[in-house]
Amino acid sequence: MPELPEAEIVRRNLEANCLGxxxxxxxxxDDRILDNIDAAFLTKSLKGRRFTSAIRYGKRIFLKSEDLQVENKQVKDERAENQQINNHQSKDLWLTTHLGMTGWIDCLNIPDGERPIRDSPxxxxxxxxxxxxxxSGMAYTDPRLFGRLGLTESPDEFIKQRRLGPDALKMDFDEFSKGLRRKTASIKTVLLDxxxxxxxxxxxxxxxxxxxxINPQAKSxxxxxxxxxxxxxxxxxxLNTAISSGSDFNLLPESxxxxxxxxxxxxxxxxxxxxVIKVNGRTTYFCPEHQG
DNA sequence: TTTCATGTTCAGCA
DNA sequence: GTGCTGAACATGAA
Incomplete structure (x- = not known):
């Protein structure tokens, strides 16, 4: 169920189980979920590394990976000149994810001596x-295949290229209210943008x-x-309430x-x-009584 | 059997 | 440029 709260839940799960x-x-x-990279390149790029942090931006999750060997070398050799060389070699590489409509990431615990190979339990x-x-392991699951995984050297660059606006939990109120005033579309359309x-x-x-x-059809x-x-x-x-209830709708407040x-x-x-109406082509539920 | 679905992107048109 | 509509993607659920 991937909107921001679900992405945050997945991120926390990854942080707790898949780092280091x-x-x-x-x-x-299934390479249809790959975002402009081929399977061999993704495999080659990540193998032998480890994930060291998981960040979220909007609905997207970025997993930072670092090169194990180069890092060990760095610990052994503290000389600045060598560090510079090593820093260059261990250029950060981030796995990018978008969960699409039905994507999810499961963290797997695997008993000693067993591996989660194809068709294993x-x-x-x-x-x-x-x-x-x-x-252990992690599995990206996605029945409908709308999600995408890829690689980037810089989440900031990635976010710029995709023209993503500010994260909903970090947006500045001034920017938000001024932005709304400039938009002629419906408020729901703007929030979905x-x-x-x-x-x-x-x-x-x-x-x-x-x-x-607020009525979803109101002009922004x-x-x-x-x-x-x-x-x-x-x-x-x-968003914060949804995150704390683990995105279980039954645990949300009565209201x-x-x-x-x-x-x-x-x-x-x-x-x-x-x-029930359509706004921006999307099914929309609202209460006309309380959303004038 | 048919319709709908938590997302994104693109073509076509006003 | 802005915004809207519909289609496409692919598959399960109701």
Missing amino acids: KSIAEVVVK YEPRYTRLLIIFDH QGFIAGLGNLYTDEVLFQAG YAVNDTRSSRLFQSIQEV YLLPHRHRNGRCPKDGSILE
Whole structure:
């Protein structure tokens, strides 16, 4: 279920389970999920390295990898001139991920002496990429194959190239409210635009608009300061709440729309039937009563 | 059997 | 340039 909160959950999981381990094998099981690189290059690039940090930007996760051997050399040889050479050799390489519509990353624990090879019981269904450490591994799963994995030497450059806007949890309020005033599209369309704000998808956009009491069809420029301030707050609250509830909609507060976001779903405030429309081609649930 | 789906990108048109 | 619509991608679930 990948919007920003789900990406953050995956990131934390990777951070807790997949850092510092030597990459023994990289198995690309379906190269349709690769983002402009071929399978052999990805495998060659990551093998023998290890992941050392996991960061998230919007819906994307970046896994930093470092060269094991060069690092060991650096520890042994503290002379500056050699370090410079080594630094050059150990240029950072980041695995980039976008989970698409149905992507996820599972961390695998594998008993001694066993490996998560093709069709083994340790390999989850719909695994498209498998990274094997010594006694553990990680599997990128994605039934619909809309997600993409790739490599970059710089997440900052990557973010610039993709024209991603600021991360939804780090965006500056001034930039947000001024930006809204400049847009003539509907407020929902603007919130979904990853170039304006990165991280909100169809479900959480409905939720933040519900929490802020704003009609999804309202023109962005017509959202006044009071409302854009409330909206900005809702974005922070909703995303943080979703992250702490592990993105389990049943654990969200009673006042949230998401658990009721289905046909015949009712507004958690007054029990009236929610309205379903299309905005920007996306199914949109809202309560006309509370989102004037 | 048909329709819809948490995302992104692109063509075509107003 | 802006924005909207529809299609494409691929597959499971209702």
